[in-house]
Amino acid sequence: GSSFLYGYNLSVVNAPAAFIKKFYNETWERRYGFSVDESTLTLLWSITVSIFAIGGLVGAIIVTPIVKFFGRKCTLLLNNVFAVTAALLMSLSLLAGSFEMLILGRVIMGVDAGISLSALPMYLSEISPKEIRGSLGQVTAIFICIGVFSGQVLGLPEIFGQESRWPYLFGAIIVPSLIQVVILPFLPESPRYLLLEKHNTSKAEKAFQTFLGKDDVSHEVEEVLAESQVQRNTKLVSVLQLLRTRAVRWQVITVVITMGCYQLCGLNAIWYYTNSIFSEAGINHKTIPYVTLSTGAVETVAAVFSGLVIERLGRRPLLIGGFGLMVVFFAVLTVSLTLQKTVHWLPYLSIFCILAIIASFCIGPGGIPFVLTGEFFQQSQRPAAFMTAGTVNWLSNFAVGLLFPFIQGGLQTYCFLVFAAICFAGATYLFFVLPETKNKTFHEISLAFAKRNKVSLEMQEMNHCSGERKSSAEQESNFTSSVDNGETKKGIV
Structure with missing residues (x-):
């Protein structure tokens, strides 16, 4: 809902x-x-x-x-x-x-x-x-x-x-x-929230049991505790603290760029042009609302397809491939719109490009930025990360609505080249920076960024917890014995 x-x-x-x-x-x-x-x-x-x-x-x-x-x-x-x-x-x-x-x-x-x-x-x-x-x-x-x-x-x-x-x-x-x-x-509350922020182990276990459909959830509880023992004695970080944290600097930059490209890639411009392109193709004005349903249907099918293959292909190829395909079809659409009055069949190519751009967007860029924002950050940083991503998302949305009429008025059909350039820049950045996060724990994803953030693996592991093979009881014991007057001792690691 x-x-x-x-x-x-x-x-x-x-x-x-x-x-x-x-x-x-x-x-x-x-x-x-x-x-x-x-x-x-x-x-x-x-x-x-x-x-x-x-x-x-x-x-x-x-x-x-x-x-x-x-x-x-x-x-x-x-x-x-x-x-x-x-x-x-x-x-x-x-x-x-x-x-x-x-x-x-x-x-x-x-x-x-x-x-x-x-x-x-x-x-x-x-x-x-x-x-x-x-x-x-x-x-x-x-x-x-x-x-x-x-x-x-x-x-x-x-x-x-x-x-x-x-x-x-x-x-x-x-x-x-x-x-x-x-x-x-x-529905149960998030077990990670119950365990790491509310420190309610019994409710977290019940939540895991309900979601996973099994009685023995000790492994899942241990995995969450191992992910962030130290964090249980820390408060949620603010947006300013998140932006100042060196260990997540490139994660923040990547989220900002993917969320910015998510809104600035030109899909709103596509909706603006749909009716006029369908009219140019000779479709009756009264039937255009029904033909427009094809765009919504293609969107839905492409998003479902992405959901089915994302765990096989991974986030990285779908996201980069989606932006890359949008570059290609934006270029073809620009040529088609510019020349469509000279060649009778070009309006139909424009319709195909519109549907192809929508499908390319929904295969990767349409949903994966939200997935990555949830995967890049540990529990205490996640609310601030989503707040940052949401702010970029909505500011970019507003900017497109405000500026697109001027871009379209000045460049006419060539306005799509602006969006092609944004998609190309996004795909290029992600190709060089984005690691694959498929089937990795939050801790492993953080380690993948450690070198780029110029943070040693040892320091990164101090921010998370390295005791993944310890039992829940041992972790509780170590945590309790390693905290003295609110300060965490070296022995915890």
């Missing part, structure tokens, strides 16, 4: 755009006695669409103290308060004759999305065995795609894509929220 709502709210405003603008104009005329001018109407609509990203930024910023205090599962549960509140405001705006309610609802919905896109990958990465951590992490991307597709389907004229029914599009948000409210209380 969490990432589904993010995807749904990305696409839900497209179908009723004309009806909402008419509602804005009628409301303005009723209040002030004259019609709103075109520039003001465009500004109001732009604010309605882009302010979702501002709400997302707020959610990303406040998520760290929330997940620390309430835990991962309870944060996702309580987050539905934002979703239901936003749904009520947006769906009742027409009845109340207030477009401000719709804009405020978009802000609150953005807060919900900002929290969920940090708390959900964090929760999934912490409950997953390392053998399926990538596949389960891709669930975030899969349900974003399903959400986008659902918004397209419900926006069809036969369903809610009519002037009298568009408020139902926003009211539908309540359904997945209520499903979450009913189901989430029956």
Whole structure:
């Protein structure tokens, strides 16, 4: 439900755009006695669409103290308060004759999305065995795609894509929220959170037993304790502390670059061009909404495919390959759009390129950045890491919405070369820097970055724990005997 709502709210405003603008104009005329001018109407609509990203930024910023205090599962549960509140405001705006309610609802919905896109990958990465951590992490991307597709389907004229029914599009948000409210209380909290932050071994064991479906979870408990014994006597680090930590410097840089490329790679520009390209291909205007469903379907299929193969192929080839393919198809699309009025079959090549770019994005860049953010950092650093990644994500999202019209106006069809350059730069960086994290523990991933961070393996192992073969009882004994007046002695290592 969490990432589904993010995807749904990305696409839900497209179908009723004309009806909402008419509602804005009628409301303005009723209040002030004259019609709103075109520039003001465009500004109001732009604010309605882009302010979702501002709400997302707020959610990303406040998520760290929330997940620390309430835990991962309870944060996702309580987050539905934002979703239901936003749904009520947006769906009742027409009845109340207030477009401000719709804009405020978009802000609150953005807060919900900002929290969920940090708390959900964090929760999934912490409950997953390392053998399926990538596949389960891709669930975030899969349900974003399903959400986008659902918004397209419900926006069809036969369903809610009519002037009298568009408020139902926003009211539908309540359904997945209520499903979450009913189901989430029956799921355990993250066992890593219970063990390392709440120091509740019995509840952590029960959580592991529920998730893994077996009674003997001593190995899993020992593995978590071995990963970070010292950390049990440390507090969660702040974003500033994370940025100053030399041992994770390149992990932070990699997350910032992958999250930046995730938003700046040009997929939003693709959505902007879709209708015009379909029109150029000779598709009837009335049938374009149905043809557009193919983009949502391709997104979903590609995301599911990525989830199925990520543990076989690994994160690195999917991420680099996805960006690389986007470079190729952006280049072909630029040529096709530039020459499509001279060759009759080129518009169909443009349609193929659009679908290929969407598929390339969803195979790798669409979900793996969230997986990597969960894998790169130890327990005490993870909330701050997701806050950093979320901030970059939403700022980049807002930048694209703000700057793309100017880029498109200045470069026309050549604007896609800008996005091709961003994808190429991202793929090049990842080729030289990103290690493969498939089937590795958090400790092993940290060691893979040790040389690049110019941190000795010994120091890196002091930040984690090297006693992976010790029993849980021995670890507890060593931890207790090695702490004196809040200071950790050398004997712990």
